[in-house]
Amino acid sequence: METLKVVKISGNIIDNDAELTSFLKEFASLNGPKILVHGGGKLATELSNKMNVPVKMIDGRRVTDAETLEIIMMVYAGKINKNIVAKLQSFGCNSVGFSGADGNTIIAKKRPVSTVDYGFVGDVVKVDIMVSKLLLNNNITNIFSAISHDQKGQLLNTNADTIASELAIAFTEFYQVELYYCFEKNGVLESIDDNDSVIEQINQETYQKLKKSGIINEGMIPKLDNCFYALEKNVSKVCIGKSNMLFDQQSSYTTIQN
Amino acid sequence: METLKVVKISGNIIDNDAELTSFLKEFASLNGPKILVHGGGKLATELSNKMNVPVKMIDGRRVTDAETLEIIMMVYAGKINKNIVAKLQSFGCNSVGFSGADGNTIIAKKRPVSTVDYGFVGDVVKVDIMVSKLLLNNNITNIFSAISHDQKGQLLNTNADTIASELAIAFTEFYQVELYYCFEKNGVLESIDDNDSVIEQINQETYQKLKKSGIINEGMIPKLDNCFYALEKNVSKVCIGKSNMLFDQQSSYTTIQN
Numbered sequence: 001m002e003t004l005k006v007v008k009i010s011g012n013i014i015d016n017d018a019e020l021t022s023f024l025k026e027f028a029s030l031n032g033p034k035i036l037v038h039g040g041g042k043l044a045t046e047l048s049n050k051m052n053v054p055v056k057m058i059d060g061r062r063v064t065d066a067e068t069l070e071i072i073m074m075v076y077a078g079k080i081n082k083n084i085v086a087k088l089q090s091f092g093c094n095s096v097g098f099s100g101a102d103g104n105t106i107i108a109k110k111r112p113v114s115t116v117d118y119g120f121v122g123d124v125v126k127v128d129i130m131v132s133k134l135l136l137n138n139n140i141t142n143i144f145s146a147i148s149h150d151q152k153g154q155l156l157n158t159n160a161d162t163i164a165s166e167l168a169i170a171f172t173e174f175y176q177v178e179l180y181y182c183f184e185k186n187g188v189l190e191s192i193d194d195n196d197s198v199i200e201q202i203n204q205e206t207y208q209k210l211k212k213s214g215i216i217n218e219g220m221i222p223k224l225d226n227c228f229y230a231l232e233k234n235v236s237k238v239c240i241g242k243s244n245m246l247f248d249q250q251s252s253y254t255t256i257q258n
Numbered sequence: 259m260e261t262l263k264v265v266k267i268s269g270n271i272i273d274n275d276a277e278l279t280s281f282l283k284e285f286a287s288l289n290g291p292k293i294l295v296h297g298g299g300k301l302a303t304e305l306s307n308k309m310n311v312p313v314k315m316i317d318g319r320r321v322t323d324a325e326t327l328e329i330i331m332m333v334y335a336g337k338i339n340k341n342i343v344a345k346l347q348s349f350g351c352n353s354v355g356f357s358g359a360d361g362n363t364i365i366a367k368k369r370p371v372s373t374v375d376y377g378f379v380g381d382v383v384k385v386d387i388m389v390s391k392l393l394l395n396n397n398i399t400n401i402f403s404a405i406s407h408d409q410k411g412q413l414l415n416t417n418a419d420t421i422a423s424e425l426a427i428a429f430t431e432f433y434q435v436e437l438y439y440c441f442e443k444n445g446v447l448e449s450i451d452d453n454d455s456v457i458e459q460i461n462q463e464t465y466q467k468l469k470k471s472g473i474i475n476e477g478m479i480p481k482l483d484n485c486f487y488a489l490e491k492n493v494s495k496v497c498i499g500k501s502n503m504l505f506d507q508q509s510s511y512t513t514i515q516n
Binding site for chain 2: 073094102128
């Protein structure tokens with residue numbers, strides 16, 4: 001089977017135009033079918049501040065009222081997504097931008113209100129890759145913003161890590177899928193302040209130990225749970241690190257293994 | 259040849275959520291391949307005002323500095339485009355939203371500075387319908403926001419009427435193409451204040467007379483020039499009127515003929 005790369009980028013690349021351009025130039029030159037997934041939280045917060053819309057975060061997740069959802073749509077699906085697509089075109093990489101509503105691709109359910117009301121936040125219930133696959137088959141790269149929809153006309157703010165893993169899983173039927181979570185650090189670190197202390201491989205057993213010892217804690221736990229979930233669902237490779245792990249064989253990063 | 263409908267909607271539909279929903283419900287049920295084109299000038303102006311970005315119009319065209327372009331991207335390609343796609347999905351019409359950068363579809367050149375500097379405004383130089391056609395062939399409706407790109411990474415604000423006519427023309431190789439310009443009036447009117455005074459047919463000869471007599475004046479001239487240009491380039495039918503011309507055989511509207 002052909003290899004599909006699903007790459008999720010985060011703020012350190014998105015928020016800096018020079019970083020983004022340099023990343024996209026290399027990304028454009030990657031061989032084979034590929035999907036890019038992005039959010040854009042910091043730029044959304046900036047626009048919220050400009051528009052005097054209060055920003056409310058709970059456990060690192062954005063509470064998304066109607067005004068905030070509109071900001072998410074504008075910043076993720078408008079500004080960032082189209083900027084990425086236009087830059088990729090300039091590097092000769094034909095691409096199409098998606099929200100989860102486009103092609104009916106990412107179907108979600110508004111998160112039920114429990115102790116917290118997250119507002120217009122969606123939990124993925126189904127992925128339909130028909131359109132995405134059609135485009136990949138025709139050598140068109142897909143750029144997904146972290147937005148889903150409920151098939152009833154409601155768009156929903158959705159975690160970008162989850163969108164990446166759900167897309168990766170959905171494509172395992174047709175491709176050997178590799179999932180790359182790019183962030184600002186070189187990988188999962190033994191010592192949070194030492195970027196050279198990369199743990200090169202983590203499996204379920206070492207994961208449990210690293211959690212117990214507190215080396216892997218709050219913010220990283222949902223990310224790693226996502227990784228193991230993807231592996232269970234037949235994604236063949238999951239990596240965490242700086243984006244140069246995609247382009248530079250010598251770079252160190254963390255590989256998650258079952 | 260199969261018939262393709264290219265439909266451009268304007269502010270009276272876009273700016274009102276109930277109007278938009280009711281239009282999209284009917285649009286979703288139209289048989290055959292279809293493309294929708296939208297701008298969103300009034301909502302862009304609203305956001306500019308909220309963000310204290312000055313709005314400058316010359317002859318009805320928006321001067322587009324870098325901040326205004328960002329607003330255009332956010333409002334057209336983010337908020338409006340994704341809202342339309344999500345609503346169409348809810349009506350069972352599978353669709354994908356495009357800017358002109360997506361699929362490298364609408365390629366433009368930044369308008370040269372003459373007496374006026376319009377800023378990041380693009381004049382269309384080439385249309386590549388490869389991706390758009392691939393999706394139409396697979397029963398996926400295309401929703402275009404009025405944004406083009408220069409293939410060097412720059413997005414450009416572009417007249418929605420022009421994008422509609424250029425797409426219509428590009429598809430004449432593969433379809434019998436009908437082009438519908440929907441706006442707030444019943445058609446081209448004999449008397450501007452009488453919505454019942456629709457001129458049902460206009461050809462080149464009557465167009466010249468109507469211009470001379472002043473019945474067709476400033477705002478309508480570029481619109482009608484677009485229509486005649488499309489007809490010259492093999493678009494088979496061009497109509498102007500309220501959107502119900504698409505759904506109601508009894509409604510009156512203006513047909514432009516060569």
